[in-house]
Amino acid sequence: xxxxNGAPRPxxxxxxxxxxxxxxxTAEYLAAHAPAGLRWALAGRDRGRLERLRERLAAIDPGxxxxxxxxxxxxxxxALRELxxxxxxxxxxxxxxxxxxxxxxxxxxxxxxxxxxxxxxxxFIDRSFVLHDTRARETGARxxxxxxxxxxxxxLGAYFTVLQLPEGVPLSVDGFVRTDAVFSGGTFAxxxxxxxxxxxxxxxxxxxxxxEPRLVGRRVRASAGSPHYSGAxxxxxxxxxxxxxxxxxxxxxxxxxxxxDFRYRHFASVRTLPMALGGPAALGAxxxxxxxxxxxxxxxxxxxxxxxxxxxxxxxxxxxxRFAGEGGGRRVFTEVSGGDPGYGETARILAESAMxxxxxxxxxxxxxxxxxxxxxxxxxxxxxxxxxxFRVAAVREDLP
Numbered sequence: 248x249x250x251x252n253g254a255p256r257p258x259x260x261x262x263x264x265x266x267x268x269x270x271x272x273t274a275e276y277l278a279a280h281a282p283a284g285l286r287w288a289l290a291g292r293d294r295g296r297l298e299r300l301r302e303r304l305a306a307i308d309p310g311x312x313x314x315x316x317x318x319x320x321x322x323x324x325x326a327l328r329e330l331x332x333x334x335x336x337x338x339x340x341x342x343x344x345x346x347x348x349x350x351x352x353x354x355x356x357x358x359x360x361x362x363x364x365x366x367x368x369x370x371f372i373d374r375s376f377v378l379h380d381t382r383a384r385e386t387g388a389r390x391x392x393x394x395x396x397x398x399x400x401x402x403l404g405a406y407f408t409v410l411q412l413p414e415g416v417p418l419s420v421d422g423f424v425r426t427d428a429v430f431s432g433g434t435f436a437x438x439x440x441x442x443x444x445x446x447x448x449x450x451x452x453x454x455x456x457x458x459e460p461r462l463v464g465r466r467v468r469a470s471a472g473s474p475h476y477s478g479a480x481x482x483x484x485x486x487x488x489x490x491x492x493x494x495x496x497x498x499x500x501x502x503x504x505x506x507x508d509f510r511y512r513h514f515a516s517v518r519t520l521p522m523a524l525g526g527p528a529a530l531g532a533x534x535x536x537x538x539x540x541x542x543x544x545x546x547x548x549x550x551x552x553x554x555x556x557x558x559x560x561x562x563x564x565x566x567x568x569r570f571a572g573e574g575g576g577r578r579v580f581t582e583v584s585g586g587d588p589g590y591g592e593t594a595r596i597l598a599e600s601a602m603x604x605x606x607x608x609x610x611x612x613x614x615x616x617x618x619x620x621x622x623x624x625x626x627x628x629x630x631x632x633x634x635x636x637f638r639v640a641a642v643r644e645d646l647p
Contacts, residue, residue: 258286258334259605261317263351264341265289266296269365269395272594273340274300278307280633281602290317290330321347324354331358338363338394338601344371352379352390359386361604365597367397367490373451376615377458384614391621394600395593398494399618400568400635401513403627404583405495406619407637409505413575417508420573421472422495423480423516424487426566426588462500465507469496472512479571479580484514498619506574516569561587569640580640592635599629 262277264270270291277287289297297316304311317333319326321341331337331354341347344366355362356379366372372392383390393399405420412418471486492513499505564587572579585592600618603609607625618626631637 256333256335258288258315260285260287260336260338260601261290261330261334262287262601263290263317263319263330263337263339266291266293266300267340269590269594269597270340271300271303272590273338273598274304275307276594276598277602278304278311280598282606285602285605288315288317288334290319292318292320294318322350324350327351327354328358331355331360334360336361336363336601336605338597340365340597342366342368344368345374349374356383356386356388356390359383359388361389361391363391363394363597363600363604365395365397365593366392367395369490369493370448370451372490372493372615373448373455376455377451380458380615387613389604389613389621390615391600391604391618392615393490393494394597394618396566396588396596397489398491399596399600399626399630400566400583400585400588400592401491402494402498402617402619403630404568404570404581404637405511406498406623407583407627408570408572408579408581409509411579411581411639411642412572412577414504414506416506416575418506418572418574419510420495421477421479421484421512421514421571422491423477423482423484423514423569423571424566425482425516425568427564465500465503465509467496467499467505467509469493469499469511470513472514477514477516480516480569483517485517487513487515489513494617498617501616501620561591564588564591566592576644578643580642582638582640583635585635595633595635596630599633600626603629 262270262274265274274289281287289300291297294316297318301311301314301316304314317330319330327350331351337351337355337360339348339351339362341351342365344364345368348364348366348371352362352375354360375390375392379390393402401422405422408420409418469492471488471492472484473486475484477484492511495511495513499509499511565584566588567582567584570581572581600622603622603626607622609622609625610620612620627637
């Protein structure tokens with residue numbers, strides 16, 4: 248078991264936002280896969296919905312009939328402080344995090360409680376670093392963002408690729424994402440919120456840079472790259488403006504294993520030229536629309552939070568992330584793949600991350616840390632055993 252500051256706590260894991268779409272999937276995963284003796288609880292703002300979810304989980308595991316329920320709201324600072332003090336780990340699905348996440352992460356940083364979320368919101372991550380990293384380092388809390396499809400397959404996949412390359416030399420890794428999946432109302436709402444907060448996102452990133460220590464003797468670059476046709480994948484590579492490159496870059500900044508000069512680029516892999524041309528245009532139109540509050544609210548209302556693809560559609564969904572890594576005369580191609588990325592796999596990743604923080608022997612670290620820095624090899628092993636596939640596709644030696 249990991250260290251935890253203070254007296255023993257009555258719970259190991261609290262799942263906050265358990266009755267939402269992804270929260271319910273995460274609760275179902277825990278009911279089916281949590282080890283005997285894991286002390287976990289469901290938390291949310293509607294006790295009736297929590298009770299109905301507990302009944303549903305009891306059909307998976309009769310022991311869930313006695314799961315503790317914590318009724319609280321994302322804006323209730325006092326209740327969230329009590330929640331954080333009662334457990335060793337909080338896993339939260341309640342977004343958009345820039346609106347609903349501040350009080351909970353503050354409570355965890357203060358209580359020395361490990362924290363995991365699903366955010367892909369760069370502004371929230373940067374604000375969290377500025378506001379809470381120092382206190383979390385003092386209390387021993389690990390604040391781990393992006394513990395879902397954003398950004399664990401990319402963060403762990405880049406790390407897995409680096410492990411196949413020589414140590415102590417400049418390294419470059421490119422990631423290429425393909426998926427056939429649909430999103431939920433909550434994901435759509437989070438994306439629209441982020442798109443409509445461009446100036447605030449830029450300001451948060453600038454403030455983070457003022458507080459973040461500079462690298463000495465090493466260089467790390469991480470970006471979405473530029474459009475091109477990739478011979479490595481036989482497809483068009485389009486810059487993917489997600490939080491994933493920043494997360495990979497933070498892992499590389501923290502770990503010497505990424506070498507003295509590390510570069511990561513992140514792309515969507517698109518097979519046809521019409522899709523390569525139409526995708527950015529559609530995204531640009533959506534970003535432009537999101538700048539206007541009434542339009543953003545109207546778009547959000549078309550696909551309300553709490554809704555998502557049904558089980559049949561999720562069963563047909565899949566993703567692959569292919570990585571091309573090079574350094575020290577070696578080139579490697581690796582792949583991370585799985586099922587429905589946004590919901591089935593995200594629920595699995597969040598649940599396994601929470602259990603890893605609670606149960607595994609992990610590196611001694613604290614503050615705001617990435618999934619790789621917080622859990623690294625332990626999470627890689629957990630997710631591999633749980634069904635996420637990490638493989639080396641090809642290796643070439645003695646490159647010029």
